[in-house]
Amino acid sequence: MTTAPTGPEPTTTTAAEPHPDKARPSGERRLLAGLMSNSIALYAIYGAVPAVLLANLVADVDPDSKSTSLGIISAVGAFGAMLANPIAGALSDRTHGRFGRRAPWMAGGALLGGLSLIALGAGNSLLWIGVAWALTQIFLNGLQAPLTAVIPDRTPEDRRGVFSSAAGLAQMLGAVAGTAVAAGFADALGLGFAVFGVLVIVGTAIFLLLNREPAAAPQAEPFRWKTFLAGFWVSPRRHPDFAWAFLGRFLLVLGYYCVSSYQLYILDDYLGLGRDRANDLVPLLSVAMLPGMIAMIVVSGPWSDRAGRRKPFVVGSSVGMAVSLALPLLLRSEASMFAYSIVCGCAFGMYMAVDTALMTQVLPRPDDAAKDMGVLNIANALPQALAPAVAAAVIAALGGYSALFVSGIVLVLLGALSILPIRTVR
Incomplete structure (x- = not known):
């Protein structure tokens, strides 16, 4: 995959303009079902890991200071996730190739995030657990950012309420189901982490295979780090x-x-x-x-x-x-x-x-x-x-x-x- 730069910020809002790749898709129901299932798999991890699997793993490794240790590990992971989400999104915006803009990042984020989860389950020290969870958060946000962009990319404005409802429902169902399923792995934490790691990899693969993304043409301007980083600032005056x-x-x-x-x-x-x-x-x-x-x-x-x-x-x-x-x-x-x-x-x-x-x-x-x-x-x-x-x-x-x-x-x-x-x- 190849990335190209962020161009200069426009002076007018163009949110109502249709995206070149966007049309009312014949496979709208397939897209909706795929978006929900992939989101459920992702948010099942967010429900299962912090509250159940990670908490138990930290308690096993550091029973005397488990509360403090879990707080530090969670904070580091949350900081990584907050930075990774817009950065991964920006890189996917600049990606071109025959697999499209979003698919390569979704596939890579799911694969690396799933493998990081599996590695997390093998953790036997706080340093291992902290690094593995931070990487999991970073990679899964590399999946989440382009997955979220599927709605503005591929759905017309007059149907976005339906897709927004589906995303909200998937978020809630995933978190609840993930927490419930994770409770069954309290005595087999390594297996639990592996199950959720495989789930997100398989769920993302199915979504990408059933909802092929159009090829993305390259942008004309060369990549410049200064322009790329400046693109994260959205002027309140202009927008x-x-x-x-x-x-x-x-x-x-x-x-x-x-x-x-x-x-x-x-x-x-x-x-x-x-x-x-x-x-x-x-x-x-x-x-x-x-x-x-x-x-x-x-x-x-x-x-x-x-x-x-x-x-x-x-x-x-x-x-x-x-x-x-x-x-x-x-x-x-x-x-x-x-x-x-x-x-x-x-x-x-x-x-x-x-x-x-x-x-x-x-x-x-x-x-x-x-x-x-x-x-x-x-x-x-x-x-x-x-x-x-x-x-x-x-x-x-x-x-x-x-x-x-x-x-x-x-x-x-x-x-x-x-x-x-x-x-x-x-």
């Missing part, structure tokens, strides 16, 4: 819709995870239930979220296609999330936490279904879709990493968990307001 979308996603995700990451402590300290009861309730609250989340993921994307609108759904989901956060603030009880979970599940499901579709319509250049989607993914990954620290600061500085709920409400509503100035999407 305000992209900047507003980034800010809206960042604020909403930060508001959501600031509260959800402290759920155990909220039940224990804020409601005064005690640690044992709090531990019993956490999985029940997660289950309470699922029905509404699944229903809204399935319904909202196609509904936004029919309506020809994205912004009302994203704004509505933000307002719904604010309402859910107000319930335990106004009434301290187990019932209010279950009400929070149900309402928040519906709101977050609507957001997951439509957010990706909206993001694909504010991209500055169709030819830079994977890079720009990778940059937007920072607005999803970074607040998740920052949320525990922000929540701790709010609780310490502003007077406890009531302040945390208020801060969450303010953040998600600011996220909604950030979507309103976007002009190229209704």
Whole structure:
């Protein structure tokens, strides 16, 4: 495969222009099914490894300091993933050849990520585990970035709600299924890592074989590192819709995870239930979220296609999330936490279904879709990493968990307001 440079940034937004390779495909259902299955395989790893397989492996190697060691290893892996996603996307944007722009990176990312997972399962030291997990994260994001670009590359705008819903559903199903399956390998960790490594390799291979990508013609300009690196900066002045979308996603995700990451402590300290009861309730609250989340993921994307609108759904989901956060603030009880979970599940499901579709319509250049989607993914990954620290600061500085709920409400509503100035999407 060969890469070519990023060209100079245009002065106008061209997100509505059709990509040269894009048409309403005769194999749309095959593309949709392949995208879902490949995404489920990828997100199964994200669900299985950090919470189950990696946690158990670290506990076996370093039982006395397992919490600290897992935190450091996870942070290093998350940092690598956050950098790898936009870089891999940008390189795929510049790739040309008879296999297309995305396929070589997807194949390479899946193969190397799968092999890194298998190597991770053989880890017998913290250094081995840390390096192997960082490489796994980097390579899997080399798969994820071009996989995400399949939607803006190969689907028309009036069908992106359907594909966005499918991506959101696959993300949730993969994470849940991965966690459940991984629990069965708690006593055979090496085999568990190998199973998920093979799964992502096979899943990606099937997707690529059934959904052949058109050959990509080379670009005229020679590769220049300065131009390539400068392409990661998207000017808010020249592309305000992209900047507003980034800010809206960042604020909403930060508001959501600031509260959800402290759920155990909220039940224990804020409601005064005690640690044992709090531990019993956490999985029940997660289950309470699922029905509404699944229903809204399935319904909202196609509904936004029919309506020809994205912004009302994203704004509505933000307002719904604010309402859910107000319930335990106004009434301290187990019932209010279950009400929070149900309402928040519906709101977050609507957001997951439509957010990706909206993001694909504010991209500055169709030819830079994977890079720009990778940059937007920072607005999803970074607040998740920052949320525990922000929540701790709010609780310490502003007077406890009531302040945390208020801060969450303010953040998600600011996220909604950030979507309103976007002009190229209704």
